[in-house]
Amino acid sequence: MRILVAGGAGYIGAHMVKCLAENGHTVTVFDNLSSGHPEAVRWGRLVVGDVLDRPALDAVLQADRYDAVMHFCARSLVGESMSQPLVYYRNNVLGTLTLLEAMQTAGVDRLVFSSSAAVFGQPLSERIDEDHPLAPINPYGASKWMCERMIEDAVKAFGLHAVALRYFNAAGAAPQGRIGESHQPETHLIPNVLRAVLEQGSAAPLQIFGDDYPTRDGTCVRDYVHVDDLAAAHLAALQLLQQEPGMHRFNLGNGAGFSVREVIAAAGRVCGRRVPHQVAPRRDGDPATLVAASDHAREVLGWKPRYTDIEAILETAWRWHRAPVY
Numbered sequence: 001m002r003i004l005v006a007g008g009a010g011y012i013g014a015h016m017v018k019c020l021a022e023n024g025h026t027v028t029v030f031d032n033l034s035s036g037h038p039e040a041v042r043w044g045r046l047v048v049g050d051v052l053d054r055p056a057l058d059a060v061l062q063a064d065r066y067d068a069v070m071h072f073c074a075r076s077l078v079g080e081s082m083s084q085p086l087v088y089y090r091n092n093v094l095g096t097l098t099l100l101e102a103m104q105t106a107g108v109d110r111l112v113f114s115s116s117a118a119v120f121g122q123p124l125s126e127r128i129d130e131d132h133p134l135a136p137i138n139p140y141g142a143s144k145w146m147c148e149r150m151i152e153d154a155v156k157a158f159g160l161h162a163v164a165l166r167y168f169n170a171a172g173a174a175p176q177g178r179i180g181e182s183h184q185p186e187t188h189l190i191p192n193v194l195r196a197v198l199e200q201g202s203a204a205p206l207q208i209f210g211d212d213y214p215t216r217d218g219t220c221v222r223d224y225v226h227v228d229d230l231a232a233a234h235l236a237a238l239q240l241l242q243q244e245p246g247m248h249r250f251n252l253g254n255g256a257g258f259s260v261r262e263v264i265a266a267a268g269r270v271c272g273r274r275v276p277h278q279v280a281p282r283r284d285g286d287p288a289t290l291v292a293a294s295d296h297a298r299e300v301l302g303w304k305p306r307y308t309d310i311e312a313i314l315e316t317a318w319r320w321h322r323a324p325v326y
């Protein structure tokens with residue numbers, strides 16, 4: 001198939017491009033490089049452009065015949081979305097709207113969309129399945145919820161077929177391939193933990209954002225899922241769209257939660273070094289716990305994460321962060 005990967009120069013998108021190419025697909029990446037890296041696009045063609053730019057999208061979508069679009073573009077930082085909500089609604093919601101319009105015009109009728117656990121807000125159950133109410137508590141999550149809603153309406157109205165994949169916390173890096181997580185500034189826990197290990201003595205210790213949450217050790221609990229496992233779920237989603245038209249949603253996680261302190265301890269074992277850390281105030285917009293129930297993805301997509309052990313996930317991240325290429 002010929003696939004347009006919007007946001008394919010970013011962390012998860014680059015792993016997707018690698019996975020698509022390895023499975024025989026032809027890829028064009030469309031990315032404005034706001035948080036992505038041209039060096040990460042090693043298995044496809046890169047078109048630099050913005051999903052808010054309709055003429056640029058039309059040009060790329062009409063120049064070739066695409067079988068599907070995968071849409072990874074977003075601003076995706078919870079804390080930043082609390083202070084800059086309109087930036088989030090513009091980029092994420094308007095960007096997705098513009099992409100949907102351009103797909104309709106070009107007659108591309110299959111979409112895999114990067115959604116997020118942030119659509120659920122405060123969990124009402126220990127593990128979150130697809131029937132959990134959608135009640136985002138930050139503008140980032142609200143923007144993803146609005147995108148899902150627009151996609152669902154487009155599916156009903158004009159024959160789009162779509163899968164929304166709600167990732168929990170993407171983590172790790174491809175064991176081979178010289179790609180990994182690299183954001184500036186970096187806000188995600190695992191890269192920050194590993195940086196605290198690498199830069200101890202010369203940089204600030206890791207900040208633990210809050211240790212007074214209602215969790216087993218007071219720090220936030222998240223479900224870390226390997227980025228290659230996420231890519232595998234997208235591949236399965238593409239296949240599903242060929243067999244089952246309509247709108248599908250899947251929650252993607254390992255089904256096991258780790259607290260910030262547990263991640264720090266696991267990283268200490270993997271790196272064989274102490275992780276310098278200190279407790280800081282809570283970060284705005286963070287729910288205490290987010291853990292996935294991914295039975296639906298297992299049953300319908302046949303998805304089975306290969307990395308179920310937090311230390312195995314951290315190993316792959318550690319290999320990247322010790323010698324990042326970009």
Ligand code: NAD
Nearest residue numbers: 007009010011012032033034035036050051073074076170
């Ligand atoms: P990322 O920032 O590394 O990648 C996003 C990519 O999209 C970047 O290459 C960026 O340059 C590009 N982009 C952003 N806005 C754009 C625009 N208007 N036009 C063109 N390109 C644009 O982020 P990521 O961690 O790889 O996340 C990918 C997707 O997965 C996002 O939609 C994010 O919300 C979602 N997600 C990520 C996580 C996670 O843990 N990383 C969890 C849940 C959902």
Ligand code: UDP
Nearest residue numbers: 078187188189192207208209220260283286
């Ligand atoms: N976190 C932290 N220190 C950091 C980065 C993150 O304590 O330097 C916490 C954060 O408050 C959250 C968890 O680690 O509870 C995961 O945060 P991350 O930003 O990696 O992902 P999110 O859950 O926001 O998608």
